[in-house]
Amino acid sequence: MSGTASYEFVPPNAVCRGLDFSAIEVRQIRGATVQLLDDASGTEIARTTTSATGSFSIAGIPSNTMVRLRVRAELKDANVPGWDVEVRDNFIAGASDNDVPPPPALGSRALYTLDSTGFDTGTADAVRNLLARTGWDGASYSGPRAAAPFALLDMAYESMQFIRSVDSNANFPPLDMFWSVNNTMTSGDLDITAGELWTSGYSKFADSLFILGDASLDTDEFDNHIVTHEWVHYFEDVLSRSDSEGGPHFLGESLDAAVAFSEGFAEALGSMVLDEPINCDTTVPGTSGGAGFSVEGNSFGPRGWYNEVSVATLIWDLWDNADDGADVGSIGFEPIYDVMVGPHKFGDSLATLFSFATELRATLNAQDAALLDALLLREQVVSGADLDIWATNEANDAGVSEDVFPMYVPYTADGSVLNVCVNSQIDGLARHGNNVGSNRYLRITVPADDEYDVNLITTTPIVPTADPDDRDHSDPDIYILRGSGPENVADGTTDIVPNLEPTFRTPLMLASETYLAFIEEWRFEDSIASTTFPQRVCFDVSLTPTP
Secondary structure, three states: OEEEEEEEEOOEOHHHOOEOHHHOEEEEOOOEEEEEEEOOOOOEEEEEEOOOOOEEEOOOOOOOOEEEEEEEEEEEEOOOOOEEEEEEOOOOOOOOOOOOOOOOOHHHOOEOEEEOOOEEOOOOOOEOOEEEOOOEOOOOEOOOOOHHHHHHHHHHHHHHHHHHOOOOOOOOOOEEEEEOOOOEEOOOOOEOOOOEEOOOEEEOOOOEEEEOEEOOOEEOOOOHHHHHHHHHHHHHHHOOOOOOOOOOOOOOOOEOHHHHHHHHHHHHHHHHHHOOOEEEEEOOOOOOOEEEEEOOOOOOOOOOOOOHHHHHHHHHHHHOOOOEOOEOOOOOOHHHHHHHHOHHHHOOOOOOHHHHHHHHHOOOOHHHHHHHHHHHHHOOOOOHHHOOOOOOOOOOOOOOOOOOOOOEEEEEOOOOOEEEEEEOOOOHHHOOOOEOOOEEEEEEEOOOOEOEEEEEEEOOOOOOOOOOOOEOOOOEEEEEEEOOOOEEEEEEEOOOOOOOOOEEEOOOEOOOOOEEEEEEEHHHHOOOEOOOOOOEEEEEEEEEEOO
């Protein structure tokens, strides 16, 4: 028994204005499990894996037997290096994440499969093909949307093959990709079991991608840049590093340094995987809804380390071969990859454009270093000998005059009190809490091996409103991180109780290590915080050696 497993892929219309169902492509289902099943009982008779061209072959099958073929939306390779990817349905009708008892674990939910009709094996070799169709009838989805999970699976396959092109020993930890026709967007609380997502995204807490599928609102299964972008966040999480706090973000925004780098890197690498600079995000199938942008040219917002498009364009131009302005060469993907899984991953600072560019520049020859410097200069980022992982010499503050530099405020943990401030000048009442100035970082020198008492006290006077339900008190958080990771050493987060600032003791901290502190005012990302809450809030912070 031999054949080919394929799926229908729907490309976008010109300039990303919706999906073009008149141009459906048939693509191969690569690396997936194929089973030969007894048609009546469903018992497995044999299994194999599709090739890089989607073909499969099963020998020694019984003759004159009623069977059916099944292709599973999974990529399985138990070897090291290997991979383990599954596409499952997160939605359970009538159920919720909040049910008691809780719903089945995500990893046990239904795996997508495609079955052939039953057939008799007869007495001669036979060819049987499998095709997962879109379910589109020319006006709407009226049939099973069988192609969707295999489109997602194929983007995971393509992404892993791109990594393997420079590192044949890359080993990929398990990844679940969850999709459902019921996956829709909500502005309320996340409820994965009910299909209520904020958007398509990767969750590092579940090691999983969650992809929209609601045809009345937004579908992403054929928006391959969306899928590869989110796959890159998985790559950052399990093979490289991301210090992004996440949260809402839009093209051209002035973001926190770690957020901007993570999002820009995902856009760049996702585009490299597809060898396509134009990123499309369509909305409702059958309409012209959608938009896109090209990583080949930065046309969104001010240039700088805080703009994810600046980051994306810079990294793309390091890789691509098309000369364009300052982009007059290519270093290829291998040095980018080596830095991302090496010195950038284990550096003492947070993962930002500064750490990436500094570590990359140290590996390049003079010609390639000059290309990097030219691209940094074009994006209005410090370059050359002035570049370091701490952004020491950076001056581009995104127009926020306070609370941006130094990016890492130096502090010696000797019990002295340091006053630092955060502000929501850019964010305003959007309450994203991830823009330039929203957070402050400390670079901590530990004078001796010891445990340290941490105190964070709000010093900005905050006048309560007359409404007792208003969230009008300060709610500061502080996280103590060890560099070379970083690793969360200890944290103090408070909520509910008004004016309760974090006070806690760290575990043993070593003088030989570099430590960081991440400080935030949680009200800046609290959607129901008082509208009169101050735009700028200051704190006294101290780390005191224990007696």
